[in-house]
């Protein structure tokens with residue numbers, strides 16, 4: 327394994343994003359809950375620079391058209407747990423209305439969220455996912 331310098335740690339405070347170009351590759355680093363995440367610096371939608379986006383929890387929102395990038399799907403994929411993933415922005419009107427009703431009923435108001443049984447978990451909260459799934463400590 328080869329390590330390549332990207333940025334001084336002090337330049338990436340909690341909740342921030344920073345463009346970096348290790349070996350010329352366009353990457354954005356983001357820090358959430360003390361951990362550093364890396365994604366392509368160009369948005370998957372129309373290539374706006376994600377370094378201009380904003381962080382809320384574990385969600386990086388593109389400044390151009392509000393596409394959101396988050397880690398929740400990876401939690402389930404890493405553990406082989408099948409999920410039904412719905413991107414609200416791309417869903418049909420009936421699905422968006424159903425999601426809005428479920429969020430209202432739960433008193434929740436934001437994306438991303440994960441629904442496990444009747445419980446809605448807002449944001450990226452792996453400990454809560456594990457608790458609701460009855461996972462043992464080692465499986466978390």
Ligand code: FES
Nearest residue numbers: 369371372388391
């Ligand atoms: S370019 Fe990022 S949402 Fe459109």
